[in-house]
Amino acid sequence: MLTADNLTVAYGRKTVVHGVSLSLDAATGAPAAGAQGGVALIGESGSGKTTIARALLGLVKPSSGTVRFADQDIHRLRRTARTDYRSRVQPVFQDGSEALNPRMTVGTSLREALRLRSDAGPTVDALLEAVGLDPQLAARHPHQLSGGQRQRVVIARALAVDPELLILDEPTSALDVTVQARVLDLLEELRTTAGLRYLLITHNLAVVPRLCDTVHVLFAGRVVESGPATEVLTSPAHPYTAALRDAIPRLGTPDAADTRSSAPPARLERSDAQTAATGCAFRLRCPAALDRCTTEAPTLRPLTDHREVACHHPHGPA
């Protein structure tokens, strides 16, 4: 069980994550049928989602709040406990070419991970096969691989220590669209075969339902909405969630009368202005901001049993 409690992270004087709480069931066996057991963090660049991932992985120290794993603060773990944590929670970063040491062959990178296991573990070949790669690739350097192959190697390395939870930080956004789909297929497959849970961090809403059933929407370092993935995406309560959903490019033709030359969305002229410093951070981009939004910052409050939202004027659940 990985939980973040009131997590706040600051770089220097700039606070990028404000009191975020979330929890992930990691080790409770296979999720219920039809559920993926995954949690998604949704947000645009600068919303703090990567920082949250790094805090969960123990790569940044929170300025306040805690990250707990199995009821222990992961930033205060002793040596053995930390090794244990490391082996149970692993990251998959955005860009495979970044995440692999360019000076190491694929095999060396994987062996380095395997060395950290207490038991014998699988072979390099087995790992590569598990992610659908030819074992002969072990002799190659990362720059000799394609983007999709690299991302598979990154996943293989994470699998080397037999984790329970993968923190996926934009796992496909650096890939070509046709490749993205196949990497997602692999992740879906691994969820069942390796019994993995995911914390998925992305700005692309479209990939969420495939891997996760809970969603937290981040804006400017705060969770503005959370709840079951399908509900949140089909009937967003927060205007920002709605904007995100509407922004997903959908196939259509110029003849589709509804989009072509239609009036721009409300307040488009300010749609990319900076976030507001007072009141609701989103109000400058909000199509329905009230006077209250200028003065009072909304807090996260329950909307229904499973859903929470931080808005003074949420859309009602459909």
Added chain:
Amino acid sequence: MRFLTQRLAQSALVIAGVVALTFVITRLVPGDPAVTYAGPRATPAQLTAVRRQLGLGASLPDQLWRYVTGLLRGDWGTSLHTRRGVLTDISTALPASLELVGCAMVLAVVVGVPLGLLGAHLRLGGGRSRGLGRWGRWGRWGRAAGDGSVRATSMLAVSVPVFLLALAVQNLFAAQLGWFPVAGEYTSKLNQTSPLEHLTHLTVVDALLTGNWPVLDSALAHLVLPALVMAAYPVGVVAQMSRAALLEESAAPHARLERAYGFSRLQVLTRFSLRPASGPLLALLALVFAFSLVNAFLVEEVFDWPGLGRYASAAITSSDAPAIAGVTVVVALTYVVTNLLVDLTQAVIDPRVRL
């Protein structure tokens, strides 16, 4: 503001370190300073007196304390060689060196940057295959040769030992051809007919300010060779680096946009790339400045230029620890201050750098 104070604190720390290191080194200089100062036939009593005068009897931390407070008070000790205050000596020697280094730096910018610009331009033009007609291949060859010679020249300027260049230039243009004076700052016999009034201790400037034309004439003639020799390295480095920085800048996405808006390659280089490229160039200039100050040691030796370098080498040959320490501290100070200035200027040039 925070950046500024932090930067100042860093500089202060570095200077403190330099002073401490200098102190240690001066304590290691061979020979008894008291003997050096008092002379070989000094009586033991005289030696004791000199030791007391130079503060050599005290404990090491005591001496360091005295040295540091002295530096702050402007008392940099007495040169064992000239027997004057080290600070007084330096304040007359430094301007002469700065005159040389200043000329070198000006030349570096005035000649080096255009040279680098030319090289970059030719290099960018040289790779073009569009519109290569009958003569196109020759044009490309010519451009490549032009860029190549810019690179070779600057590389040569960087590779030539400054003392060799000084000797060669002196021998050829002064001793053999007699176009310029062999050495010295100006014909000091002129002091009898038209004595120079010292205001800034920069001879050329002083001569200009006081309207002393004979001295100005002589000073300029004397300045040419050493200044050119001093300029070789800075010009070469600046040409090399400005070429590289401009090429890098012209490979940046904004250069493509600028070309897409109808600016020619040369316009992009001069009007758009020069400014973002000047950041690294400025940092380089600071380094080159410090380096030139040291190069001046060798050039002044050859051209008998009454600057810091000649003062330092006299100090070294006579194991004059206070003078060596003084020169070291001054050069280090110059280095630290120029770096500080460069950081500040960079903030002005490049809006991304914030104070």
Added chain:
Amino acid sequence: MTDVSPTLAPPAPAPDRSAPPTPAARGGQARRLLALARRDLPATVGAVVLLAIVLAAVLAPWLAPYPGDGSHATHPLDTLAGPGGRHWFGTDAVGRDLLTRVMYGARTSLTVAAAVLTVSALVGVPLGVIAGYTGGVVKDVIMRITDVFLAFPALLLSVALATVLHPGTGSAIIAISVGWWPWYARMACVTATGIRSRGFVDAARCLGVSRIRIMARHVLPNALTPVLVQLSLDAGGVILTSAALSYLGLGPQEPTAEWGLMVQQGQDLFITDWWVVAFPGLAILLTAFCFNVLGEGLRSALDPHRELTR
């Protein structure tokens, strides 16, 4: 498209068919170097001349016309003979063959350069990597110390040290190294700081790889390329600095053949016996020039994204 790396296995039956990497990214660095040799003529010529200089240095006892003149022999009755058939480069003030001296001088200069660069890199790079990777107070302390040494211009520091130490080849090496290592520390620190935030370091940390191992296996190898390039670029600088030091009489002493020393001893004879200065001087120039040309070539070869700046 031809496969430029035939040693590799045939393309894997990977299910994704994303665009294969461009050939430029394939192949080892040795391969790139070979390709460069064809493309970068100046660097190749520089390398060949340097090789000749190195050979002349190594084989001096066999190649030099008067091997004894490289060290102790003197010929007081044959002093200051001009260049000619018997002595291609002439003789010096004690009658030694200058061609021999210049060849032996290459031994000294190359030894000094190699030693200085080795010492500087061995001291500077680990310190820089530690500073850059660890960050925080450790970095501040190490970098302030390097700043102090950097504020001391290399030559002046060398001068100061050489006056303290017994002048000679060894002390010249120490003196120049003391002024040289901070550059490597600084460079390695900057590179390591950059590498610290790279994904593969994070990944290693998340795997629980130890700090020392991360520095040794992940940070150091990736910080090495700029260091290697800098080493080749700096060789010329070290040659010049050591020559300057010897010119000031603070480097190797007689009877060691050293170019800077030879220039210094001959400079008063320049008007009457030009060869005494010219040949050792040109030897310094040529060696430094070749190192610089080669260094530039290596930089563009090993640092592909700066290829344009070649």
Added chain:
Amino acid sequence: MARRLRLPALAAALAACVASVAGCASGTPPATTALTPTFTYSYPLDVITDWDPATSYSNELVALQNVYESLTRYDPGTGTVKPQLATSWSSTAGGLTWTFHLREGVRFHDGNPVTAQAAKAAIARTIAAQGGAAYIWGAVSSIDTPDPHTLVFHLSYAAPMDVIASSDYGAYVYDTAPPGVKPGALKSWLEAAHDTGTGPYTVADWNQGQEAEVTLDAFPGYWGGWSGRHYRQVVFDHTPDVTTAWQTLETGDVDFRSQLNPELFKEATHFRALGTQATASLQNLIAFFNTAAGPLTDVRLRQAVQNAVDYDGLLAALHGSVGPAQGLIPSGLPGNDPALTRHQNLPLARKLLAEAGYGPGGRHLNLSLTYAQGDDAQQLFVTLLSSDLQALNITVDARPMQWNAQWAQAKATDPAHRQDILLMYWYADYASAYSWFVNLFHSAQPVSFNLSYLDDPVVDKEIDAIPQLTATDPAAERANYALLQRQLLEQDAAAAPLFVNTYQRVYASGITGYRDNPAYPDVVFVHDLEPSP
């Protein structure tokens, strides 16, 4: 000479940069000199390190010898002493009393007359200052002035006062009470580039650190007079670089250069516009062997090294800038003996080494050697010596050092830290061979210049006898020198004289009347010169 010139500044230099010359040389020089105004002397070193004639002991003699005069002047041509401020002198009582008759009508530059009292005051002040070459007056116990023009020295031991009074340093007669200068302020007044001499020129200007460092103006009231052609002004250019010196000679910007290098000197002999003069100096280079500690305590090894030195090769390589060492005493001084000229004898050296168990096939020998940094001739000798000794299985660990450091090491309290061989120039303060023996080979504690550390009571006794003989029995003196030299150089092999410097002067060929006087190294007595019309 170089022993002093190469020392760092010995006396206090002045703080003021630009000195005014108020009160000096106010008269107009005689009209006859108007034609040829300035004599420019190019000198490689800083000219002035000390303005005080009492303590001056360095380079400044080239200027001061034209400003100040002594009682007598040494003439190396005849090996005798000539009158200067003293017109005649005599000694009595076995050389214990010396009477000098002063020239009448001579005035100091400040206008005061030169009297016996003034001369006595000057010498007394020099002795009291205890600096520089004051020791030359060591024999003097008292000075009488029976009348204004008679000066009587009473000595505690016999000494050649006429020669001593011609010394290049410490023998100046100057005014100790110039008008308007407070008694205690004389030294600081002098340091501001003032003078109180009697010589033909007086200090006009001094710009320390500048190219034209010192300017002297003619003193109209000079006793020697200004009839005929003379220079009205003397300028001393400080020009360390020989290339510069050469160019200024070529262009006629300077009239005289003390020393170029052998190659350029040879070049100058082909120039019609330049005159050259080569004169054997009274300065020789001596290698001192450590007789007290280290391997060279074995006299056979010292003799071996002596025989290994390629004396003739050294001479050849130095291209005429040195002459052969004929024993310890340079030619031009009594006691010089051409028969003592040495030549290389390698078989003998090898034999001596073999006897001691060294040499080729024997044990390897390491000898440490110190010499003056920046001295080309010494450097060249060291290179040649290393070369020759290497062939004899001896390695020379040679260290070029600043004189202070070299001397400090030579005087190290622990003899094990001292060098095995030390090179040093020696030059007498006054024209007598005595200086070589008493300073270099008389035992002394603590160590001073006796750098072979010889401690031989017999030698000491012989040396102590010399002054008495000089003053009374020149023939016996010479016999004594011959005996001592054989003892020191052959039996003891405590040192090896290597060569005698040759002064190679280059000057504008229009000048007549120039004759180098090696007793006053580098000095040009400008009043004696006759400029071309």
Added chain:
Amino acid sequence: MTPPRSSLTVTDLKVRAGEGEDARLLASLPHLDVAAGTCVAIVGESGSGKSTTLHAMLGLTDGLAVSGRIMVGDTDVVTAPEKALTTLRGSRVALVSQSPQSSLNPTMRLGTLMRRVLARHGIRGAVARQRADDALRDVMLDPELLRRYPHQISGGQAQRFAIALAVALRADVVLADEPTSALDVTVQAAVLQLLDRLRAEHGIALVLVSHDLAVVSRIADHIVVMRHGHVVESGPAADVLGAPAADYTRELLAAVPTLGE
């Protein structure tokens, strides 16, 4: 309204790297016709040659061998002398590039850049100010932005500003190279709509390059699908999207994620 005309015609375009046998084909485009007021999209993944094609249309293919014809009005970009090209670029053909902020000179205020660009094409003084104001209003940017440096504005603003440059110069053809891929999703749609509106209002011929079929599907009249330097499929948007002929196009279409609505 401008009369319909072909603003840009490409025939037999081939872009190669290297010479002789070593030559490597980077992009080829047999035929393309972009009429005023229409939008053509070139779609392909990395390495497909779509950006190279775009740069060839500007004559900005340094070091590459270009053959064929690219007609902008009466000018053939492939053979025109550099001088003619510099006049053409900006005034006739404008570029909106991928990374909005890094495409703007970091050391130059937006206003300075705008002024220089206009002055380059002979528009100065009050006219230039008027043009700039109009263009900014057109792209819905506050004129206050002109006083800022690129790092002080958001990515969306930067992209709008780049578009404003094209508007201010009254360019006939706008080449947009992945104009939205570096932007946040919520901003992407707005920028696309802006481009689409300008196309309609100013009769601009818009060439849109993207890796994402979904992004271009709503505004492109004609779609060219490229892969490994070759055109895989080309046709009216409705045909390509509705009835893809090539497997690759189908694959691209399948990869477009849906929310499972």
